[in-house]
Amino acid sequence: MTSLVEQPLRRQLVMAGAGLVLTSIAVRRVLAANEMQISMAGTASGSHVWFRPRGLWVSVGQAIRWVNDDAGNVHTVTAYHPANRKPLRIPESAKGWDSGYLMPGESFVWVFATPGVYDYFCLPHEHAGMVGRIVVGDKPAADPPYRATDSKLPEVALSSFPTVEDILKNIIVE
Numbered sequence: 001m002t003s004l005v006e007q008p009l010r011r012q013l014v015m016a017g018a019g020l021v022l023t024s025i026a027v028r029r030v031l032a033a034n035e036m037q038i039s040m041a042g043t044a045s046g047s048h049v050w051f052r053p054r055g056l057w058v059s060v061g062q063a064i065r066w067v068n069d070d071a072g073n074v075h076t077v078t079a080y081h082p083a084n085r086k087p088l089r090i091p092e093s094a095k096g097w098d099s100g101y102l103m104p105g106e107s108f109v110w111v112f113a114t115p116g117v118y119d120y121f122c123l124p125h126e127h128a129g130m131v132g133r134i135v136v137g138d139k140p141a142a143d144p145p146y147r148a149t150d151s152k153l154p155e156v157a158l159s160s161f162p163t164v165e166d167i168l169k170n171i172i173v174e
């Protein structure tokens with residue numbers, strides 16, 4: 001059982017090594033630090049809030065730390081997943097997550113073990129368009145993989161996801 005899990009992981013490590021030759025920003029960052037960081041911030045009034053970067057392309061197995069850099073607002077990092085009472089917008093075999101409320105200065109780490117496209121939001125600020133998208137591993141077959149219109153999501157959230165194409169092109173989408 002264990003070997004079934006370990007084999008694909010080893011393959012991914014070999015792939016990550018091959019990526020070194022490309023010296024992509026993502027790969028260099030992985031080597032510089034175990035974790036990549038996404039900042040959560042906003043204006044003092046909370047009228048404008050964001051994840052930065054809001055789009056990111058990472059290798060399989062990458063850990064991401066979201067940090068609440070916002071002195072005046074509480075944020076969450078929450079996957080679009082039925083467990084969070086939302087439509088599924090992460091790979092089917094991946095686990096949904098919810099950071100819970102992060103006070104200023106607090107952070108949350110998630111490791112992306114399954115390739116695919118992950119959409120997530122901030123619970124108190126989804127209606128302000130505070131959403132993000134992470135692409136893990138190779139280019140997904142479907143592009144875009146998730147519905148561009150969905151009555152269960154606020155319009156401003158749907159329009160705030162960077163496109164998969166942009167993420168793959170730029171690695172980091174501010």
Ligand SMILES: [Cu+2]
Nearest residue numbers: 075122125130
């Ligand atoms: Cu928020």
